[in-house]
Amino acid sequence: MKLFNLRGGVHPEGHKALSALHVIRELPLPKHLYLSLQxxxxxxxxxxVQVGDRxxxxxxxxxxxxxxSAAIHAPTSxxxxxLGDWVSPHPSGLTAPTMTLASDGKxxxxxxxxxxxxxxxxxxxIAARVGAAGIVGLGGATFPAALKLNLSRNxxxxxxxxxxxxxxxxxxxDNLIMRERAAQVIEGIRLIALAVEAKTVxxxxxxxxxxxxxxxxxxxxxxxxxxxxxxxMYPMGSEKQIIQVLTGNEIPAGxxxxxxxxxxxxxxxxxxxxxAIRFGRPLISxxxxxxxxALNQPCNVEALIGTPVQELIDFAGGYRLPATRLVLxxxxxxxxxxxxxxxxxxxTSGVLALTASEVGQAEASPCIRCATCVRxxxxxxxxxxxxxxxxxxxxxxxxxLGLRDCIACGSCSYVCPAHIPLVHYFNYAKGDLAAQxxxxxxxxxxxxxxxxxxxxxxxxxRARAEAAAKRKAAREAKERAAAAAKAxxxxx
Amino acid sequence: xxPIAHSPHAHAPLSIPKIMAMVMLALTPATLYGFxxxxxxxxxxxxxxxxxxxxxxxxxxxxxxxxxxxALQDGSGILTAWLLAISLPPTAPWWLVVLGSLFAVIIGKxxxxxxxxxxxxxxxAARVMLLISFPLEMTSWVTPAPLTSAHALSWLEGxxxxxxxxxxxxxxxxxxxxxxxxxxxxxxGLDQALVGHFSTMDAIMGSRVGSMGETAALFLLAxxxxxxxxxxxxxxxxxxxLLGVAVPALLFHAIDGNHxxxxxxxxxxxxxxxxxxxxxxxxVTSPNTALGQFIFGAGCGLLTWIIRTxxxxxxGVAFAVLLMNSATPLIDQYVKPxxxxxxxxxxxxxxxKES
Numbered sequence: 001m002k003l004f005n006l007r008g009g010v011h012p013e014g015h016k017a018l019s020a021l022h023v024i025r026e027l028p029l030p031k032h033l034y035l036s037l038q039x040x041x042x043x044x045x046x047x048x049v050q051v052g053d054r055x056x057x058x059x060x061x062x063x064x065x066x067x068x069s070a071a072i073h074a075p076t077s078x079x080x081x082x083l084g085d086w087v088s089p090h091p092s093g094l095t096a097p098t099m100t101l102a103s104d105g106k107x108x109x110x111x112x113x114x115x116x117x118x119x120x121x122x123x124x125x126i127a128a129r130v131g132a133a134g135i136v137g138l139g140g141a142t143f144p145a146a147l148k149l150n151l152s153r154n155x156x157x158x159x160x161x162x163x164x165x166x167x168x169x170x171x172x173x174d175n176l177i178m179r180e181r182a183a184q185v186i187e188g189i190r191l192i193a194l195a196v197e198a199k200t201v202x203x204x205x206x207x208x209x210x211x212x213x214x215x216x217x218x219x220x221x222x223x224x225x226x227x228x229x230x231x232x233m234y235p236m237g238s239e240k241q242i243i244q245v246l247t248g249n250e251i252p253a254g255x256x257x258x259x260x261x262x263x264x265x266x267x268x269x270x271x272x273x274x275x276a277i278r279f280g281r282p283l284i285s286x287x288x289x290x291x292x293x294a295l296n297q298p299c300n301v302e303a304l305i306g307t308p309v310q311e312l313i314d315f316a317g318g319y320r321l322p323a324t325r326l327v328l329x330x331x332x333x334x335x336x337x338x339x340x341x342x343x344x345x346x347x348t349s350g351v352l353a354l355t356a357s358e359v360g361q362a363e364a365s366p367c368i369r370c371a372t373c374v375r376x377x378x379x380x381x382x383x384x385x386x387x388x389x390x391x392x393x394x395x396x397x398x399x400x401l402g403l404r405d406c407i408a409c410g411s412c413s414y415v416c417p418a419h420i421p422l423v424h425y426f427n428y429a430k431g432d433l434a435a436q437x438x439x440x441x442x443x444x445x446x447x448x449x450x451x452x453x454x455x456x457x458x459x460x461x462r463a464r465a466e467a468a469a470k471r472k473a474a475r476e477a478k479e480r481a482a483a484a485a486k487a488x489x490x491x492x
Numbered sequence: 493x494x495p496i497a498h499s500p501h502a503h504a505p506l507s508i509p510k511i512m513a514m515v516m517l518a519l520t521p522a523t524l525y526g527f528x529x530x531x532x533x534x535x536x537x538x539x540x541x542x543x544x545x546x547x548x549x550x551x552x553x554x555x556x557x558x559x560x561x562x563a564l565q566d567g568s569g570i571l572t573a574w575l576l577a578i579s580l581p582p583t584a585p586w587w588l589v590v591l592g593s594l595f596a597v598i599i600g601k602x603x604x605x606x607x608x609x610x611x612x613x614x615x616x617a618a619r620v621m622l623l624i625s626f627p628l629e630m631t632s633w634v635t636p637a638p639l640t641s642a643h644a645l646s647w648l649e650g651x652x653x654x655x656x657x658x659x660x661x662x663x664x665x666x667x668x669x670x671x672x673x674x675x676x677x678x679x680x681g682l683d684q685a686l687v688g689h690f691s692t693m694d695a696i697m698g699s700r701v702g703s704m705g706e707t708a709a710l711f712l713l714a715x716x717x718x719x720x721x722x723x724x725x726x727x728x729x730x731x732x733x734l735l736g737v738a739v740p741a742l743l744f745h746a747i748d749g750n751h752x753x754x755x756x757x758x759x760x761x762x763x764x765x766x767x768x769x770x771x772x773x774x775x776v777t778s779p780n781t782a783l784g785q786f787i788f789g790a791g792c793g794l795l796t797w798i799i800r801t802x803x804x805x806x807x808g809v810a811f812a813v814l815l816m817n818s819a820t821p822l823i824d825q826y827v828k829p830x831x832x833x834x835x836x837x838x839x840x841x842x843x844x845k846e847s
Contacts, residue, residue, distance in 0.1 A: 007832070012504070240832055251832075252841040253832075253834045334501065354502075360503030362507065365562065366607045366609070369775050375782075380832055382780055382781075384780065402838075405832060405834070
């Protein structure tokens with residue numbers, strides 16, 4: 001298949017062999033699971049069980065709230081022991097509302113609805129079942145999958161692109177799921193295609209995963225699913241980039257893939273969809289890469305959602321070298337964390353323990369305008385110029401240069417020889433812009449309320465004055481009538 | 493607990509000192525050749541230039557109460573002094589070198605705010621300042637006297653040349669471009685002027701009259717190719733500059749071969765090779781984008797050819813570079829990459845569901 005060229009990009013050292021050589025192993029059942037109510041983009045889920053309740057594996061314990069949200073299910077059977085704040089995977093160690101589930105070790109499933117022929121289901125039914133299973137985008141974006149399916153079907157998506165790029169260094173969880181569970185992944189892909197009524201189905205896999213490509217091609221034989229090998233480059237697995245390389249089209253600025261008739265899903269999401277439709281199993285576990293030069297035995301594990309990260313680190317044999325930095329996700333876009341009690345979320349693709357030499361951090365020095373960042377940017381931005389504007393708080397200038405088009409992939413920071421944290425500048429500026437917009441909205445609504453109040457007071461005054469005038473008129477009329485009556489009596 | 497850090501949590505194995513070191517490595521063959529070709533005065537020149545740049549940088553940073561160590565360690569001051577040294581006449585007196593070197597790092601760079609802030613290439617700014625202020629010293633050339641040859645200057649004679657400005661009348665000579673210009677004023681055409689003064693082979697190998705490290709076209713070219721291969725620089729500005737000189741030279745030479753030198757003469761003369769691979773590729777003073785760099789390089793080349801051909805000075809690389817440096821912000825303003833999902837003007841691409 002003809003591939004299209006991408007702009008920029010970088011080639012970071014993969015470090016994939018650390019974890020890719022072993023099969024997926026199942027993590028032993030943890031004693032406690034910590035289930036954050038916010039594991040997706042959108043509104044947090046609302047708990048439907050109470051402390052002390054016994055729950056079964058797969059039982060809904062929190063339901064979706066509003067349009068953009070996802071339900072949360074008990075990953076194992078046991079008792080809800082707490083509902084309160086627990087450390088969340090935020091770099092600052094912020095807490096988040098979390099349910100604690102003490103496992104009883106019985107792994108007792110709730111009754112699950114199985115479907116004999118999932119391909120006989122109606123598209124809307126598939127989306128509904130995906131929604132009921134609490135599935136979110138497992139590539140990291142954690143957007144509720146059912147919503148994405150419905151939106152895409154309604155806007156007439158023609159092409160379904162399955163993202164098996166996995167361009168982040170270290171991460172091999174998608175590689176392994178494609179290698180070991182190709183049949184299920186392909187079935188999940190076909191179900192997603194059915195749900196959105198897509199005509200073309202492409203699976204893009206980077207050519208550094210030949211085993212996964214072979215397994216997927218084998219499993220896709222006789223189906224309409226086309227497995228495509230793409231060049232290995234970061235950020236190939238970014239939505240915008242994978243669309244561009246496979247279709248040659250670009251998402252219009254500020255738009256969504258559906259604008260050009262495309263839907264992108266991650267291959268791990270396809271596996272979750274297959275499990276949900278065929279076996280009625282909600283999303284209660286996922287495959288996670290546990291890697292990094294600081295660990296003894298990097299590996300891929302299938303872990304229950306809510307497992308404390310420390311258990312994954314222990315499972316990987318603990319530390320071999322001092323871990324300078326702990327990261328959730330990949331090294332390019334992942335988040336640092338410091339408390340190893342943070343739980344695994346639905347969107348956690350990797351747990352990395354990196355050594356100082358792997359991180360390669362250094363003090364920032366002045367920009368020499370070498371424009372390496374300009375060459376690396378896959379979007380076509382001028383990172384050095386944007387950073388110069390942000391440094392002097394000129395956000396308007398940065399926006400004019402395309403700040404809003406930045407996908408925060410980190411390619412610019414990665415290559416910068418001056419070690420300037422460019423993407424940090426951009427995220428800071430985006431946050432500041434959002435805050436400005438919020439405060440503008442707030443001001444506007446305050447102004448509206450004040451105006452409404454003034455108008456209301458004026459209205460009341462007017463009404464009062466009118467009522468007073470009416471009363472006065474009535475009184476005068478009465479007096480006139482009385483006077484007339486009196487005159488009439490006197491005349492008589 | 494570790495301090496909070498933002499992604500990415502990985503970094504390419506490149507740093508500014510490494511870039512500077514790589515450029516210096518690429519300059520080394522041409523420089524060593526210059527040492528051999530012109531002997532002790534050339535070595536003195538190089539040592540004085542580097543030393544005074546470091547001292548000057550220390551002094552100015554102290555005066556500004558700014559940290560000295562990081563500025564010295566980034567290697568940019570040394571590189572500037574190095575580039576200046578090899579663009580000077582090999583027998584330049586010590587005070588000329590000191591003055592140029594101090595001007596380069598203090599006025600050329602630190603006054604603007606240090607590394608990355610200067611508008612003009614510091615080495616070229618210093619060279620132009622010296623050329624305008626001291627035209628005699630800056631155009632006093634000598635015939636090469638390789639260290640290994642019989643008429644090479646001894647170490648002591650070298651010191652006398654550099655520090656006591658001992659005249660070297662016996663060895664005085666003219667650069668090719670200067671010679672051609674002088675001959676034109678006498679009404680002598682190229683057919684005679686070039687005889688015995690230009691041999692392509694000598695020019696490639698560098699055995700010609702000229703600045704300390706500018707003569708060895710082959711070594712400079714090799715250094716440039718090395719830098720392109722190591723992705724320290726890109727081909728755009730160098731190739732554009734060479735084309736900017738070669739294309740008009742070819743054209744005009746075809747029209748009037750007796751009055752306009754051909755492309756080979758131009759490409760292998762003066763500071764063009766040094767300029768193309770080591771000066772116009774200076775990241776600080778050149779545009780950000782590939783196309784911008786190409787335009788910049790082509791402008792440098794064209795201006796060089798124009799100054800050489802019709803200007804008052806025999807050589808124009810330094811002037812051309814400074815002129816184009818001043819155009820860099822303008823080029824950057826108008827030449828920007830197209831942003832994903834937008835057209836060239838910055839408007840969002842149309843929504844198209846059929847594709």
